[in-house]
Amino acid sequence: MRCVIARFPFDLTKSGVLDAMQGVKPEEAVGESVIIGRRTYPVKQVGQIITRQDRRDFSAGEVLRAMTKLGFTCRNLPPQAAAPARALDPLQHASAMLGAPAVV
Numbered sequence: 001m002r003c004v005i006a007r008f009p010f011d012l013t014k015s016g017v018l019d020a021m022q023g024v025k026p027e028e029a030v031g032e033s034v035i036i037g038r039r040t041y042p043v044k045q046v047g048q049i050i051t052r053q054d055r056r057d058f059s060a061g062e063v064l065r066a067m068t069k070l071g072f073t074c075r076n077l078p079p080q081a082a083a084p085a086r087a088l089d090p091l092q093h094a095s096a097m098l099g100a101p102a103v104v
Contacts, residue, residue: 032075043060
């Protein structure tokens with residue numbers, strides 16, 4: 001499949017991406033990530049390996065779009081960061097607005 005990443009056209013295939021990522025140790029995925037095989041890779045790491053370009057030359061969105069079209073599972077946030085924040089009840093909200101008491 002033809003994809004444009006960083007204004008350059010690339011002919012990418014799912015098997016080609018799998019071969020390129022074989023043996024590559026995944027870095028810690030902080031933001032967007034792609035699941036390739038059984039491993040989760042940061043999008044920028046995948047883009048750097050498949051395009052052989054510097055990570056500053058392309059956006060994560062370009063790589064996410066290409067990986068999604070190839071059939072890979074893409075995530076916007078790591079699973080542990082996706083937990084919903086607990087809402088404050090009215091008493092906790094008022095206490096937070098007043099601030100912590102001064103220690104004497």
